[in-house]
Amino acid sequence: MKGRLSRHEYTVTEVRQIHDLPIPELVFRAQGVHREHHPPTEMQLCSLLSVKTGGCPEDCAYCTQSSRYDTGLERQRMMKPPEVLEAAARAKAAGASRFCMGAAWREVKDGPAFDDVLQMVRGVRGLGMEACCTLGMLTEDQAKRLAEAGLTAYNHNLDTSRSYYKSIITTRTYDDRLRTLENVRKAGITVCCGGIIGMGESIDDRCGMLATLANLDPQPESVPVNALATMPEGIRTALSDRPPVDPLELVRMIATARILIPKARVRLSAGRDAMTREAQVLCFLAGANSIFYGEKLLTTGNPDVEADQGLLRDAGMRATELAEAQLAGQGGE
Numbered sequence: 546m547k548g549r550l551s552r553h554e555y556t557v558t559e560v561r562q563i564h565d566l567p568i569p570e571l572v573f574r575a576q577g578v579h580r581e582h583h584p585p586t587e588m589q590l591c592s593l594l595s596v597k598t599g600g601c602p603e604d605c606a607y608c609t610q611s612s613r614y615d616t617g618l619e620r621q622r623m624m625k626p627p628e629v630l631e632a633a634a635r636a637k638a639a640g641a642s643r644f645c646m647g648a649a650w651r652e653v654k655d656g657p658a659f660d661d662v663l664q665m666v667r668g669v670r671g672l673g674m675e676a677c678c679t680l681g682m683l684t685e686d687q688a689k690r691l692a693e694a695g696l697t698a699y700n701h702n703l704d705t706s707r708s709y710y711k712s713i714i715t716t717r718t719y720d721d722r723l724r725t726l727e728n729v730r731k732a733g734i735t736v737c738c739g740g741i742i743g744m745g746e747s748i749d750d751r752c753g754m755l756a757t758l759a760n761l762d763p764q765p766e767s768v769p770v771n772a773l774a775t776m777p778e779g780i781r782t783a784l785s786d787r788p789p790v791d792p793l794e795l796v797r798m799i800a801t802a803r804i805l806i807p808k809a810r811v812r813l814s815a816g817r818d819a820m821t822r823e824a825q826v827l828c829f830l831a832g833a834n835s836i837f838y839g840e841k842l843l844t845t846g847n848p849d850v851e852a853d854q855g856l857l858r859d860a861g862m863r864a865t866e867l868a869e870a871q872l873a874g875q876g877g878e
């Protein structure tokens with residue numbers, strides 16, 4: 546909450562002291578924080594859909610959808626609200642409680658495409674699901690219109706530290722990102738903000754990003770931790786040659802995020818399809834309580850629905866019920 550009496554501003558050094566703890570100490574501390582704030586066996590299942598794919602003018606080096614690189618991804622026309630709502634209904638029937646719609650835009654432009662997105666948001670809320678969008682930069686007025694349509698959350702990632710950011714994206718700044726997050730916050734929409742590891746950044750960069758996230762006031766309600774997506778499907782990015790992320794590094798990021806941002810949903814995001822079940826369960830123990838659910842993320846693969854249902858069952862965990870999602874989503878209206 547704004548105006549907290551003794552708000553602590555984290556430094557990179559402090560975050561690093563947590564991040565570098567021996568894993569048994571780190572996970573033990575994270576579990577303690579997790580249990581204080583969340584039911585430890587409950588997992589939010591969130592389905593993703595790319596409603597406008599490819600042809601993006603930005604130069605994000607990690608992204609398959611940037612038109613600045615030859616990624617081999619086929620550009621697709623923008624989907625219409627009825628098609629999107631059919632996909633949302635299918636996701637709901639499969640057990641998802643949140644539906645996130647992504648568009649390969651630099652920023653939202655007012656006009657028919659944005660009006661369609663507003664209709665999609667109203668439709669998803671009408672299904673009783675939480676609705677999330679990730680559409681690039683937003684003005685204050687656009688955020689307000691999304692809030693009026695019932696949007697629960699807006700995803701806009703910091704991606705990495707302020708200093709490494711310039712090596713990954715040159716077409717918009719870190720401050721642009723922070724401004725959009727502020728507009729989302731002012732409109733009363735919950736903030737989903739995290740980043741990616743495995744892009745060649747240092748451990749200090751990772752901890753710097755976590756410090757910035759933890760120092761946001763209020764802190765984000767949702768923190769996605771992505772491993773740079775590996776692309777067996779043949780599509781590429783400017784960073785495709787990076788070695789794969791060691792899952793223990795994701796465990797460290799998740800546990801540290803859990804300790805620093807206790808109330809957030811920490812989301813084990815891109816990268817699960819390259820992980821064993823055991824590594825994923827270790828991430829759950831470290832405090833991850835949300836996953837993307839469904840065969841596809843935006844353009845790359847994700848474990849299939851049966852595999853995830855089996856994983857939750859065998860781990861003795863359960864998916865967030867729709868009714869709980871509705872209650873949680875009320876804050877965003």
Ligand code: SAM
Pocket residue numbers: 607608609647648649650651679680681682700701702704739740741771772773774782815843
């Ligand atoms: N165009 C909008 C934007 O960039 O804000 C929304 C879509 S964008 C694909 C959403 C986020 O997905 C990015 O900020 C990034 O953190 C994540 N992402 C994109 N490509 C990824 C990849 N190859 N691996 C991991 N995460 C990725």
Ligand code: DTB
Pocket residue numbers: 593609645647679700702739740769770771774814815841842843844845846
């Ligand atoms: C986030 O942090 N991860 C999701 C969601 N927010 C939009 C996207 C992951 C994208 C992975 C690469 C792809 O599928 O294109």
Ligand code: SF4
Pocket residue numbers: 601602603604605608609610611612648649650651681
């Ligand atoms: Fe465009 Fe978003 Fe991909 Fe960047 S991450 S290239 S803004 S779709």
